[in-house]
Amino acid sequence: MNIRRSAALVGATVVIGAVCAPAAVADSASPSPKVVVPSGLYGTSDPTYDGVWRQSLSLLAQDTVGVKPAAKAVDWLTGQQCANGGFAAFRVDPGKACDxxxxxxxxxxxxxxxxxAALGGHDAEVGKAVTWLKSVQVKGGGWGYTPGGAADANSTSVVIGALAAAGEKVTSAQDAxxxxxIPCGEDGGGAFAYQPDKKGKLAANAxxxxxxxxxxxxxxxxADGAKQAGKPVCKGSGTPGAAQAAQNGAAYLTQALAKDHHLMSAMPGAKAQPDFGNTADAVTALAASGHPDQAAPALSWLEKNSSKWAEQSxxxxxxxxxxxAHAAGADPRDFGGTDxxxxxxxxxPAPATTQAGKKDEKKKDGGGISVWYVVAVAAVAGIGIGFLFSGRKKQQL
Known part of the structure; x- marks a missing residue:
């Protein structure tokens, strides 16, 4: 899941007076004068549209490498939860009750x-959040970004991951x-669509x-990586089972990465360019589905090319x-020369402990969204809520 996916677009709709979801803000830009970045939060850019998302990913990533985060970082995240269990992208005043x-x-x-769930010791918060997620499940078994919104593949998938982490059954959600x-043999066969279009047609989206x-x-x-299971092949027709759909998706990603070893993306009116976030997600997906050999070229490309993107983002x-890196078995402490x-x-905030038991550096600038994406969102702000709310529907090349 690309950081832009969950931390990018709906905030733009907020800016133009519509619904809510994370919008893009420049990584190196100072936070809005109206928003003071909390000391327990990762990054220094305006967290209005991606605060909880970037905090959650940061804590997850630290947990995979044996880093125990600072208590204030975890407390910041738990403090963002509403009494009903749900989270918004960011609440400026967590002391004020949600409404x-x-x-x-x-x-x-x-x-x-x-x-x-990964950090442990937060059963109450996890339980309340799961209850809220179940309460907003749409008819048919999936989830949209906001309560009442049409189900989409990205939201449904991240909720499945949450339910699984909490020890809940996910079969009905996977069925949705x-x-x-997309059935094998059709255009984009094996891929998942973000959502059906108005005519019910599915379009491949990496x-x-x-x-x-x-x-x-x-x-x-x-996700942990899995042992090599051979080259993925799209099999079957119609609606496959969840496990086969995952393998079919892996086959699509393998083909999409075959030429350049990275994915491309573009917003209307903007030039297509390498998509580092989606490429990283594709590596995770391939490694987790038992195809580390197919993930290796893209992983190598990221090792050689992603340092500036990460520093900016x-x-x-x-x-x-x-x-x-975790899923693919690479060393995140020496990733193309970058730790x-x-x-x-x-x-x-400096972690309580690292794997080496040492304190780490002071906070740097950074948020969660790339600068080029900010420009793209601004350019298309007039298109309206339907497009902005579905940033994951942007063209995948």
Whole structure:
């Protein structure tokens, strides 16, 4: 799941007076004068649209490499939860009770569940969040970004990961997810669509496919890798079972990465360019589905090319790369010459302990969204809520 996916677009709709979801803000930009970045939060960019998401990914990534985060970082996340169990992207005043206008969303809530479940000791918070997630499940078994919204592959997948982390059954949710997979033999066969279009047609989307592979496997954002299971092949017709849908998605991702070893993306009016976040998610998906050999070229590309992107984009980007390295069996402390763990730790409060038992650096600038994406969102702000709310539907090349 790309950091832009859950931390990017709906906030733009907030800006233009619509619904809520995370919107893009420049990574190196100072926070809004109206928003003071809490000391327990990772990154220094405005957290209005991605605070809970980037915090959750950061905590998850640290947990996978044996880093115990600072108590204040965990307390910040738990303090964002509403009494009904849900999370919004960011609440400026967590001491103020949530109400009907608080913009809760499935992605922030599901990411927080995965982080808190991994850290342990937060059964009450996890239980309340799971109850809220179940309460907003749409007819048919999936989830949309906001309560009442149409189900999409990305939201459904991140919730599946949350339910699995909490020890809940995910079969019905997976059944809903695979309805968004494209049958083999059709255009984009094996891929997942973000959502059906107005005519019910499914269009392949690499970001949704990476998410769908994990969801089909019943795995979360910090998925472990699996032993090589041969080259993935798209099999079957119609609606496959969840496990086969995941393998079909892996076959699609393998083909999508074959030429350049990375994915491309573009917003209307913007030039297509390498998508580091989606590529990292694809590596995680392939490794988790038993295809580390197929993930290896893309992993190598990330090792050679992602350092500047991560430095500009901040904690969520470092976390995505750590999670990809974790799944693929690479060393996140020497990732193309970059110590991703050290870099992530430096964006937030000093961890209680690291694997080496040492304190880490002071906070650096950084948030969760790339600068080019900010420009793209601003350019299309006038298109309206339907497009902005579905950032994952952007063209995948």
């Amino acid at each position: 009907a206008k608080t913009p809760l969303d499935s992605n922030s809530t599901a990411a927080a569940v995965q982080a808190l 997810l695979v309805k968004l997979s 970001d949704a496919t990476a998410a769908g592979v994990l969801g089909g496997l019943g795995k979360g954002l910090a 901040g904690p969520a980007a470092y976390a995505q790369l750590i999670l990809a 991703l763990v050290k870099s992530l730790n430096a964006t937030g």
